[in-house]
Amino acid sequence: MKPMRLNICRSAFRPTTRPEGRPTSSREYLMLASLLLPLLAPGSALAAPSELDLLRQAGRVMEAGVTTDMPPLAPGDPAWGTAPAMLLKIYPQRSTAPGFEEAAPATLKVQALAGKGHLALRLAWADKSEDRLDPKSTDRFADAAAVQFPARPGRLLPYIGMGEPNNPVSLWFWRAGTVPELAEARGFGSLSARPGTGPEVDAVHGAGEWAVVLRAPLAANAGSPLPVAFAVWDGAAQGRDGRKWLSSWQLLRLPGMRDDRARLRAYAAEAFTVGNAMRGEKLAAERGCSACHRLPDGPAFDTGPALLNAGGIHWPGYMRRAILQSSSFIVPGKGYGANGVSLMPDMEWRDGEVEDLVAYLTSLK
Amino acid sequence: MRQLGMVIDLNKCIGCQTCTLACKTQWTDRGGREFMYWNHVETRPGLGYPRDWEKAGGGWDNGKLKPGRLPRLAEDYGVPAEFNHDALFEPGDAPLRPKETMQWGPNWQEDQGAGEFPNSHFFYLPRLCNHCTKPACLAACPHQAIYKREQDGIVLIDQERCRGYRYCVAACPYKKIYFNPLAGKSEKCIFCYPRVESGLPQACAYQCVGRARHVAYLDDTGGAVHRLVNEWKVALPLHPEHGTQPNVYYVPPLSPSTFDADGKPTGQPRIPDEYLEELFGPAVHAALATLKQEIARKEKGEPSAMMDLLIAFRHGDMFRLNPPKEG
Numbered sequence: 001m002k003p004m005r006l007n008i009c010r011s012a013f014r015p016t017t018r019p020e021g022r023p024t025s026s027r028e029y030l031m032l033a034s035l036l037l038p039l040l041a042p043g044s045a046l047a048a049p050s051e052l053d054l055l056r057q058a059g060r061v062m063e064a065g066v067t068t069d070m071p072p073l074a075p076g077d078p079a080w081g082t083a084p085a086m087l088l089k090i091y092p093q094r095s096t097a098p099g100f101e102e103a104a105p106a107t108l109k110v111q112a113l114a115g116k117g118h119l120a121l122r123l124a125w126a127d128k129s130e131d132r133l134d135p136k137s138t139d140r141f142a143d144a145a146a147v148q149f150p151a152r153p154g155r156l157l158p159y160i161g162m163g164e165p166n167n168p169v170s171l172w173f174w175r176a177g178t179v180p181e182l183a184e185a186r187g188f189g190s191l192s193a194r195p196g197t198g199p200e201v202d203a204v205h206g207a208g209e210w211a212v213v214l215r216a217p218l219a220a221n222a223g224s225p226l227p228v229a230f231a232v233w234d235g236a237a238q239g240r241d242g243r244k245w246l247s248s249w250q251l252l253r254l255p256g257m258r259d260d261r262a263r264l265r266a267y268a269a270e271a272f273t274v275g276n277a278m279r280g281e282k283l284a285a286e287r288g289c290s291a292c293h294r295l296p297d298g299p300a301f302d303t304g305p306a307l308l309n310a311g312g313i314h315w316p317g318y319m320r321r322a323i324l325q326s327s328s329f330i331v332p333g334k335g336y337g338a339n340g341v342s343l344m345p346d347m348e349w350r351d352g353e354v355e356d357l358v359a360y361l362t363s364l365k
Numbered sequence: 366m367r368q369l370g371m372v373i374d375l376n377k378c379i380g381c382q383t384c385t386l387a388c389k390t391q392w393t394d395r396g397g398r399e400f401m402y403w404n405h406v407e408t409r410p411g412l413g414y415p416r417d418w419e420k421a422g423g424g425w426d427n428g429k430l431k432p433g434r435l436p437r438l439a440e441d442y443g444v445p446a447e448f449n450h451d452a453l454f455e456p457g458d459a460p461l462r463p464k465e466t467m468q469w470g471p472n473w474q475e476d477q478g479a480g481e482f483p484n485s486h487f488f489y490l491p492r493l494c495n496h497c498t499k500p501a502c503l504a505a506c507p508h509q510a511i512y513k514r515e516q517d518g519i520v521l522i523d524q525e526r527c528r529g530y531r532y533c534v535a536a537c538p539y540k541k542i543y544f545n546p547l548a549g550k551s552e553k554c555i556f557c558y559p560r561v562e563s564g565l566p567q568a569c570a571y572q573c574v575g576r577a578r579h580v581a582y583l584d585d586t587g588g589a590v591h592r593l594v595n596e597w598k599v600a601l602p603l604h605p606e607h608g609t610q611p612n613v614y615y616v617p618p619l620s621p622s623t624f625d626a627d628g629k630p631t632g633q634p635r636i637p638d639e640y641l642e643e644l645f646g647p648a649v650h651a652a653l654a655t656l657k658q659e660i661a662r663k664e665k666g667e668p669s670a671m672m673d674l675l676i677a678f679r680h681g682d683m684f685r686l687n688p689p690k691e692g
Contacts, residue, residue: 135397
């Protein structure tokens with residue numbers, strides 16, 4: 001392996017904390033080498049892996065199929081039989097209360113088709129009972145699903161939990177038995193209606209599974225790859241609000257659109273860490289993270305968001321930002337900060353410590 | 366923050382439900398609210414409305430919200446009955462009956478009470494949102510849809526923001542927030558804020574034929590609420606142990622003596638003091654003593670400012686809705 005080649009891709013996941021031009025330690029080179037080995041297999045040895053390859057390797061990329069006409073709304077349409085599919089692990093929301101404490105991770109099958117300026121997403125997941133909003137019930141909840149996009153897709157992925165104050169998300173929201181909604185949010189509890197065309201939805205429940213297609217015009221500023229994330233609610237488990245499963249951000253490549261190189265580069269930098277998870281775990285204990293954040297087997301303090309499934313729902317780049325720029329994520333009404341300043345203290349970090357912590361948090365799934 | 370308060374004299378409530386109807390016709394007669402009673406009168410002892418609401422959880426425990434459950438429409442609130450009116454125009458003698466069997470309602474156990482003759486007893490307890498000083502509903506809403514107004518302390522649900530999550534319904538220890546299953550949003554007593562803003566008392570208070578309800582701001586030292594709650598201490602919040610600090614207060618009911626096996630009065634009240642303590646807390650004993658003392662005064666022909674307040678010689682004197690102070 002020539003260092004030259006490595007340098008090209010190193011830029012993709014250079015920790016943001018590292019000052020320009022600083023040499024990477026030999027330990028980190030080893031980490032990088034092990035990451036890249038599969039990509040440098042015979043046949044590809046001549047070409048440096050692109051950012052797209054790296055992101056694919058990390059399981060962050062979804063392909064949308066193309067339709068000549070409007071993509072189909074019916075979940076049973078034969079076009080879905082051949083559309084590319086991705087199985088996503090979805091995690092119970094336990095970052096903030098009220099959460100979905102008792103639930104286990106689940107699987108969501110996602111397919112995407114695009115055509116005639118529209119994007120259709122087909123979501124399928126297991127759910128024993130069909131729960132619709134019942135006009136004759138005050139104590140039952142409806143099954144629901146939502147798709148989240150950055151409201152202003154750019155180089156920075158918004159906070160996965162409903163966006164952040166300066167980086168909002170837009171959402172397609174469907175609840176069984178109601179009219180689908182177009183919404184936007186800037187953090188926990190900030191969901192509000194968004195003007196514009198909401199999604200059309202067709203949903204079928206059968207054999208213990210929901211198949212739901214949401215279709216809407218593709219936003220003019222979408223670009224490719226388009227970050228997209230998913231959430232589903234189980235009405236029978238009192239699912240609503242934060243009692244949901246959610247995925248991490250995925251990158252949806254849209255047919256007929258050139259990949260935005262700047263986005264790819266930025267997302268690739270967010271997708272990896274070169275830290276050491278075991279050292280990070282020790283560091284988390286030393287710095288007393290669990291005095292505010294819930295960690296596995298730790299006390300149940302909730303001054304800050306719980307980090308139980310952090311690695312399942314967040315990208316390493318988010319952890320890095322959360323540690324270094326915690327005030328970007330203050331959510332009104334949650335008490336995580338005051339006057340725009342996060343309660344999380346600014347800490348002194350020694351060389352590599354932030355990455356170690358990021359690696360530890362990324363391992364929490 | 367100013368706080369509008371209400372005092373309800375349970376010794377004067379005759380259970381006529383005029384307040385209930387005044388509220389219902391004003392606010393909850395359509396649109397998925399048919400089952401809701403923002404104001405209702407339940408008979409105590411009894412399970413109340415919604416059924417067994419005192420065991421449905423909610424309120425505060427050392428600064429933490431206590432868990433609560435959501436009442437069920439048919440079983441705990443009761444669906445208003447549709448009757449077979451068509452049958453009246455048909456030949457035959459089919460009786461007028463509800464089409465579906467009702468399971469509960471706002472006055473389901475009306476006049477049942479407790480105890481054996483001759484010591485059976487009951488009293489009426491009108492209930493509405495308490496517009497609490499520390500509303501558990503407000504704290505429970507993850508969407509910041511509930512707010513408490515600066516000018517009068519009225520607690521309201523912003524219908525634009527409400528997403529129907531119902532954490533507020535579970536959190537209210539009085540179960541006075543209702544989920545509207547047609548609208549998909551939660552709704553509650555608004556303390557007739559449009560009337561209050563015009564200087565009028567709430568419909569339930571104004572329509573009370575027994576002159577049982579007084580309305581005034583708590584900081585209005587000349588008002589009946591301050592005088593009965595803070596000076597005379599004869600008006601008490603319901604279930605103060607939930608920690609929400611209600612702003613609807615009750616003058617506890619006195620009751621005639623029980624009879625012993627020989628039919629002689631024992632001097633013990635038919636409504637057990639312990640039962641009233643369950644509802645209104647330990648302060649109820651002093652309140653009952655003050656009430657008896659002031660009634661005795663009046664019986665001897667001596668003046669009692671407190672009794673004059675409770676008697677409410679002039680209807681208009683019961684309501685002091687002076688506009689909020691400037692600034």
